[in-house]
Amino acid sequence: MAPPTTEPLTAERILVATEEVLRRHGPAKATVVDVARALGVSHGSVYRHFRTKAALREAVTKRWLDRTTATLTAVATAEDRDPEARLRDWLTTLFEAKRRKAGDDPELFATYQVLAEENGEAVAAHIADLTAQLTGIIRSGTATGTFASTDPTTTARAVFHATSRFHKPSFAPAWQEPDIEKQFTAVLDLVLRGLRA
Amino acid sequence: MAPPTTEPLTAERILVATEEVLRRHGPAKATVVDVARALGVSHGSVYRHFRTKAALREAVTKRWLDRTTATLTAVATAEDRDPEARLRDWLTTLFEAKRRKAGDDPELFATYQVLAEENGEAVAAHIADLTAQLTGIIRSGTATGTFASTDPTTTARAVFHATSRFHKPSFAPAWQEPDIEKQFTAVLDLVLRGLRA
DNA sequence: CAGCTGACAGATTTCAATATCTGTCAGCTG
DNA sequence: CAGCTGACAGATATTGAAATCTGTCAGCTG
Incomplete structure (x- = not known):
């Protein structure tokens, strides 16, 4: 040791x-x-x-959240691809990553869930990062005429909120349901229909 | 005493x-x-x-859930009204009822949250009731040509899932955010756009 | 004699003593 | 002398003994 x-x-x-x-x-x-x-x-x-134990744990939390963000950035910034496909990919990648983490090592996932709860500020910043990526996709979709949105930021947050069930860690137990993929597809289709111009 | x-x-x-x-x-x-x-x-x-303490608590949980369902049944079964307005009303009524309960008496709300967690089956039945009401609204919307849905049951669940943030008790802290109504409107608009034929 | 009581065994919770941890800092060491 | 150590005070967590609770049932009572 x-x-x-x-x-x-x-x-x-x-x-x-x-x-x-x-x-x-x-x-x-x-x-x-x-x-x-x-x-x-x-x-x-x-x-x-590290000044305190809390500061140490916060730093660990930030590192972990930043690793998730990095994976998605690649999908979000593929400016050449069709915005609808990009949005679909982005949300699917986010869901699959979360589901895999929760399923593969539930204890570790629970550990980071505790860390996330005690570092609300770091989580808020992470969510701001994610919705900024979403805003980018939606903005380029309105530019190409694929999406209808008068306010991409508000729309991005609405998309993020509407898909909560598939990324919020507190829903992790639901990710074990046999028809969870069907549920995800149904919500994704509904949201994408709502976005289309 | x-x-x-x-x-x-x-x-x-x-x-x-x-x-x-x-x-x-x-x-x-x-x-x-x-x-x-x-x-x-x-x-x-x-x-x-009551055979056990658990059975007693389950009975209390069911009574409480049934009271929520009853309020919504009136909105859901107003067969004469425009399905879109009815859906809007139903989701708004659900959200407002939850938000009021959580805000007015947070301790009691937390108590029932604990009861709900220990009675997953009763909650599942309650959610089945609610999505059945939603299915009814969506079905009548497809009948009048207002909504497009090949499978009202799946669509109803998608609508329910997409609006989780505004009825799941674990989101109660978010219901205090100053722009929560704006968030709700944004998701509601997105979902309704997605439903329209 | 239908419905209620209260004593009881085993399970669970509470509480206070004990141990461990957090955060500081004077001094050691390479 | 920059960086590390380890003893220390106060805060927090663990533990095990005592208290309370759950669920049962033989017997009381109106």
């Missing part, structure tokens, strides 16, 4: 170790002392890089 | 007393002994009418 290293103790190394500790012990039992032990340092050293 | 009555002890009286005890003590501390004390009987008498 205490592999002695010559490497300098960086914020990055602490974050990686914290993720590992959270994975192992869960959000309730993961302590700063555990993180320090995993790194082979005293817990005082961890506080040199 | 023990008003002696000559009235016979009925399931109905027990349910009313249980609601009161839940309101007073919350879901975690409400005990069968409390209910019996409120009625001035021994707790053994309560078990004469």
Whole structure:
């Protein structure tokens, strides 16, 4: 548990170790002392890089949320593709990513759900990022005449809200239902019909 | 706490007393002994009418859910009115009712949220009731040519899912956001556009 | 004798003592 | 002397013994 290293103790190394500790012990039992032990340092050293335990957990939360955003950016910014297909892809990618994470490792998913709940601000920023991507897709759709929207920002948020069931973590149990894909398709079709010019 | 009555002890009286005890003590501390004390009987008498504490709580949950359904039935079955207006009204009534309950008495709302979580089956039946009402509205809309839907049941569920943010109790904190009505209108407009023939 | 009571066993919850953790900082070490 | 350590005070979590609750049922009562 205490592999002695010559490497300098960086914020990055602490974050990686914290993720590992959270994975192992869960959000309730993961302590700063555990993180320090995993790194082979005293817990005082961890506080040199993060003012509080809450700040450390917030940093872990942000990293995790940013990884999700990165995956979607590629889909959102494929400016050459048909906006309708891009929107369909974007929402499907988001849903599939969430569903896979929740299904593959439910405990880890629950852990990050707890972190998300205690860092509402980071989550709000993440959601702002996502709706900004959606706004971009919708705006280019109105430009090409595919979509009808007088206010792409409002429309983007409406699309995001209408598809909550397929990305909000609190719906994760529903993602196990056998007809969940049918449910998703039905909502997606309804929303896309509503968007079309 | 023990008003002696000559009235016979009925399931109905027990349910009313249980609601009161839940309101007073919350879901975690409400005990069968409390209910019996409120009625001035021994707790053994309560078990004469309800096999277990869980069964008693389930019965309370069903009563509460049924009261919500009843309010909406009136809107759903106004067969003479324009289906689009009826759908708009139905979803608005549902949202306003939930929002008012959550805002007026957050503790009681939280109590019933706990009861709902522990009685998934009763909630599923309630949701089936609601989507059946929606299906009725959509079916009459397709009959008059207002709505386009090849499968009113699937469409009804899609409409219900797309508006989750405005009726699922787990979204109650979001119902306090200043622009929540704007959010609701945006989703409602999007969904209704998607439904139109 | 139908309906209610209250004592009881086992399960669950509460509470207070004990242990662990968080965050600080004076001093050590390379 | 920059970076780390580890002892410490106060806050939080764990634990196990005591209290309460659930569900049953033999017997009381009107």
